[in-house]
Amino acid sequence: MPPKPLRRPSELGKGLPQVAFRPWTDPVYRIQAEARISSQRHQKPRYRFDVPGGEYAVLYANDTKVATFNEAYAEKRRRIPRADAERHLVSIMPRRPLPLVDLTDDRTLSVLGLDARISVGDDYKACHQWARAFHETWPEACGIAYAARWGGVRTSNVALFVERCRKDIAVGSLGRLGDPALENLVLEAVDRYNLTATFLV
Secondary structure, eight states: OOOOOOOOGGGGSSOOOOOOOEEEOSOEEEEESSSSOOOOOOSSOOSTTOOTTOOSOOEEEESSHHHHHHHHHTTTTTEEOGGGGGSEEEEEEESSOEEEEETTOHHHHHHHTOOTHHHHSSOHHHHHHHHHHHHHHOTTOOEEEEEOSSSOTTOEEEEEOHHHHGGGEEEEEEEETTSGGGHHHHHHHHHHHTOEEGGGO
16 A cells, blocks of 8 residues: 655644744755855755745755765765865854754654655755745744755755744865865765765865
């Protein structure tokens, strides 16, 4: 018997029930072209929690440095191209505790009638609808915490409503991927996740 489709927020009728937010206090990490806040609106959604109509930007990050590599490159033939040696590994740190919708919490999933597919499944259209519902219903929420699809069960991702919390986060570069200071980290990611970093070959 095939599994039931992932629930849509419209099925809740009168709107979303209140949930307990997770306070975001620790750094998360991201690989990007620049050393500053880097986010853009997509008129058509591209990633899991993008809004369907591009009304606001979403910034994605992982809570461990090494897993960030698999989240970024697992679906890109597991290759870190030579040009990406110039990309930055950045740390994103909240200046104060910021509230996140916590989809890693089974109590939140249960209240919303969801399961782990919201984090790791392929029904992106449903994920887009939930992201918009969270953003519209809870103006205090600064993003979504969710299970990492590629980074492993001990890691999690965040999808930040970055325009809502831009003034409350600090971003700093830990170096470019090709820098000698990051070589051990890149090699750890290559070994752990079966990646190929062409700039190291």
